Amino acid sequence: MDLRLEGRSIVVTGASSGIGLAAARVLLEEHASVTTCARDFKRLADAYRGLEGDQAERLLLMRCDVRNREEVQQLIDAAAIRFGALMVSSTTQDKAAWERSWKRPTRSGRMSCT
Numbered sequence: 001m002d003l004r005l006e007g008r009s010i011v012v013t014g015a016s017s018g019i020g021l022a023a024a025r026v027l028l029e030e031h032a033s034v035t036t037c038a039r040d041f042k043r044l045a046d047a048y049r050g051l052e053g054d055q056a057e058r059l060l061l062m063r064c065d066v067r068n069r070e071e072v073q074q075l076i077d078a079a080a081i082r083f084g085a086l087m088v089s090s091t092t093q094d095k096a097a098w099e100r101s102w103k104r105p106t107r108s109g110r111m112s113c114t
């Protein structure tokens with residue numbers, strides 16, 4: 001599979017388990033740079049333990065509760081600083097909270113999937 005994601009910076013929320021973790025792993029395999037978040041940082045870090053080399057270099061782990069606007073802004077800023085312009089994939093349950101928190105545009109276009 002080649003989704004042409006090499007060089008893309010993508011944020012995946014809710015990425016310590018379930019569909020978010022699965023999506024982040026596929027995106028890393030597809031050569032994207034991936035910023036992941038969850039509220040429980042230890043569980044998030046455990047989910048990616050063992051990842052090495054190029055994939056580990058393209059992964060950023062952040063503690064973030066998507067109901068908290070400031071934390072979301074920090075997440076987006078950290079991803080943009082580390083990897084550049086963003087695409088966003090949100091898999092967290094509270095879609096309304098995510099959209100409320102998602103006001104300020106980033107440096108480029110964005111995509112939201114749930």
Ligand SMILES: NC(=O)c1ccc[n+]([C@@H]2O[C@H](COP(=O)([O-])OP(=O)(O)OC[C@H]3O[C@@H](n4cnc5c(N)ncnc54)[C@H](OP(=O)(O)O)[C@@H]3O)[C@@H](O)[C@H]2O)c1
Pocket residue numbers: 013014015016017018019020037038039040041043064065066067091092093094114
């Ligand atoms: N699994 C599927 O096949 C599937 C298919 C279609 C749709 N969905 C939808 O996708 C969503 C996730 O399902 P799932 O099965 O992947 O659930 P899950 O395994 O429970 O994963 C939820 C993830 O979201 C994180 N999370 C929860 N609340 C959060 C918050 N406020 N801020 C940041 N991260 C948060 C959790 O980590 P923390 O608790 O540490 O924050 C965890 O990483 C649900 O809305 C589900 O209906 C799932």
